[in-house]
Amino acid sequence: MTQDFDLNPTIPVAPADFRSGFVALIGRPNVGKSTLMNQLIGQKVAITSPVAQTTRNRLRGILSTDQAQIIFVDTPGIHKPHHELGKILVKNARSTVGAVDLVVFIVDGAVPLGKGDQFIADFLVKTEAKVILGVNKIDQRPDKRPEIFASYQALATQNHWQLQEFSALAGDRLPELQDKLIQALDPGPYYYPPDLITDQPERFIMAELIREQILLHTRQEIPHSVAIAIEQVNEGEEITEVRAAINVERNSQKGIIIGKKGAMLKTIGTAARQQIQKLIAGKVYLELFVKVQPKWRQSRTRLAELGYRLEDN
Known part of the structure; x- marks a missing residue:
């Protein structure tokens, strides 16, 4: 197994001029929050997809340099919720603002300021959060x-915010953004070991990598009605066996994911297995099966079983 996800190594003492803190990535769905975090950290810890509202859990990514440690909190895109899952995601995203040292408010630089961005801006102005406006794309x-x-x-x-333009996908002007983030943080300690890139367990990342491939291959056919449960992980000397359940809401969605003669499920499994092998730096046997859980996004009990609940700060 890779050491990047070992949560127990020794945390060093930071030098006197070291800076650290928690930075929330806030914005509308699909403005590039996860892509930005992956680029700054230098390794994939958050899934990305052309489908909006990809991020569900409050995922922490950790960037450690000689000068600072930045703990990024990637949040779901703030939007008008249409079901219980959406309500939980938006509440968690908004509550994050009160628990961090700095907010990067990310907007889509390919379009002018819109109502959705103004809604988030009005919310941020009412908080005590320190804000950098990040103009992506x-x-x-x-x-x-x-x-x-x-x-x-x-x-x-108007709001006395710093502004930084960049392209998360191309990597343009990210060093300038990183410098601004470091300067905006107060002196502080290492919160995590410097070789750690996320505080999430490997099972969580495995589930997210599987969900990413479903979003990429099914697009709008299975937008957000899918949740992944890692049911079993057996680590052998030569191969790691992973068994995962793909939960959907309707039989028609199950049919789409399985595909004709199982072709789609095989495609999803092959792509996800390749990503998981990069994660653990070893061979993986991945077994996927599909369950129908009617209206799971509307049930707090089902949501909790699948790992979605209101988060405490």
């Missing part, structure tokens, strides 16, 4: 960039 629509930038510059100026 600056590599898109260069012909409209001055006009788009002006709308976000006005928002930052």
